[in-house]
Amino acid sequence: MAKSENELTWKDLEIGCIVEAPGSARKYESGTWRSQRPTYDFTRCIKCGLCALYCPEGCIEQNKDGHFEADLYYCKGCGICARECPTRVIKMVEEVE
Amino acid sequence: MEKYAIYVPRLVNKEEKFAPGHRACIGCGEALAIRQAFKAMDKNVIVVNATGCAEIFTSQLPNTSWELPWIHTLFENTAAVASGVEAAYKAMRRKGAKLPENTKVVAIGGDGATSDIGIQAISGAMERGHDFTYICFDNEAYMNTGVQRSSSTPFGATTTTSPSGKKSFGQVTWKKNMPEIAAAHNIPYVATATHGYPFDLMEKVRKAVNTPGPAYVHILSVCPTGWGSATDTINRQARLAVQTGIFPLYEVENGVYKMSIDLPRLRPVADYLKIQRRFRHLSDDVIAQIQKRVKQEYQKLLEKVNVTKRTKSKS
């Protein structure tokens, strides 16, 4: 969308305000809510993927080495991944400005 | 079950039907449960969503978090809207319209939309036998509007409309047993689940969606905001709800009750209550009352399991 959301006119709305772009909320950066962030010691990671299964954001994916890592664009810093990790790969640390 | 020394990515559908970038609170159990539930489905699903947290945090014009066809209209009518979608597909298919095969209708709502304001529409849709699945994401109060009590709020919980005070310990009524109400409709499939046991949850949702006729899944979804608990412990809380017998995991398949998890003995309810602010004010007396009730209810459920076991072995 070229226009910013605040510039949309009534003519830009699809009939019945139907939204045709599935998953378009992806552009929203929910990571700005975060007050703590996950840090990783991947040497302990067994690549089980439990952290991904328990993530309410669905923002944890395998990186190029096959380790599971949160996308900080979305991660809100809930700490669930750190709590659920069976091998304690993840540690939450305070976000600093 | 739930022995997690398995490699999850090999077992779980990687496809997300529910995009990140949603606006659920930090550590939202409902968002997690929705993610898990929809991972258990294919892309042949139409979602009908009641007004509530999930509707608000996934939909805001001009974007959507959903990768599936999705409709929201009102708060209490979700099962009726689902009836209409199901009937429309039936009629149009019969009359030769080109439609994708094996389309499933899944209605979702919170505990208010399910146990309170929407119960009539749900009862009607179940009684009429529509081929659809209703999933209740139960976070035990009206969280979207600011933690007001619902009929699904547990005994003793303090909420903004059942506050504890000098003369009250909070909610004075026992949680409405919605799964049993669903089961009383003699529908082919009813189950309880929680995000603390994701494989069990996904298996049940898969079964529900593939059951012809009405199916009901009641999913306990921890709300750290409304319950006053740490955001990273939601799965621990969910598992404690099960292990204390407060929220037993079971299935009712064609009238046959089956427990989903073997619990040689129940943990004390206090283990669950003490980690949540909503119960922190409770006296030992009230906790004892809750403990007694939980045991009774759990026993009643076990008897149902045993009765159906006995009937099965006789026949």
Next chain:
Amino acid sequence: MVTRVGIEVSIAVAEAVKLANADVIAAYPITPQTHIVEHLAELVADGELDAEYIPVESEHSAMSACLGSAAAGARTFTATASQGLALMNEVVYVAAPMRLPIVMVVANRSLSAPLSIWPDHSDMMSVRDTGWIQIIVENGQQAVDNTIIAFRIAEDQKVLLPVMIHQDGFTLTHVIEPIIFPAQEAVDKYLPKNRFPLPLNPDRPVAMGEFAPPFIFTETKWAQEVALQNSKKVIIKAWDEFAKAFGRKYMPVEKYHSEGAKVLIMTMGSAGETASVAIDELRKEGMDVGQIRLRLWRPFPFQELREAVKDAEVLIMMDRALSYGGPGGPVASEVKAALYNQTKRPKIVSYVISLGGRDTTVSGFKDIVKQGIEIADKGSKNEYEIYGVRE
């Protein structure tokens, strides 16, 4: 083949829904709508209409099921009345902004309390601002024709709005009238297949009914309003083409001896035919009086109304509903607003008549016209007159 039969209007309306080949009917019984939905259930049970009949547990669910059905792309019908319409009110509001082309017949009946099963327009007025197209008919033939026409209007790609067809309970729904049924092939030709542009379909996921924050809410409402305003052109075209195909013509404002008449009465609904008899008799007596009938209530036909009353000196309004504590009947109030800024406009005398099924007879209408002329001349202490109430 065109057939002409004596038939109860409700049964005839159900037959019209069959001619329109509806896919889904969701309905809950309420007097005086019952005969319509009973006959539809029968048509489905006998395999004469291939549709899903959803016997919902309330009117709220009836309209909700209709939302789901129309959103999935099915041709969708329901009927209700009075308390049923009031119960579904919340859902009625949702259909228009979501642009779901549902057709609903409303067997107009008064609203409780006290309970009355008899007709007036209080239910119809309760949904005035829901954004639906509202058409009101006077006789069985109009009911049948406009039920078919309603699907064409609703599903037109330029419209995509729900349509209500109002017909007065009992005085219309339960009477036996001679009805001409158009041939199926002719209906199929007039009424193309429903093609909802963005239905719920896993092959092409869409999100419907999202919430709108303040930055976009006004735009959503304006889009809805423009759609309803623009629907008038399509409605008129649908009526014109119906006239070409079937020979019966409908217009937003219909005239009866109104051209050049100094005194006009304005009616809406089934009382219009009785009023016409009164007009005939008054004209025979030498009075310069005519009648206009409102066919289209929403979108309100401002232009057509102004044109129809431009030569009149007195306009006597007949309303079958009361806006309590307000200016009188809702139709009169609308008409006054429509004419206020006109340089030349008739004096308006507003009557509320026939509440809760009380008949206004031919002599009653004559009486009203005579009284009305006097009030126009001498004025009245009342904002509006209520006819026939016992003091």
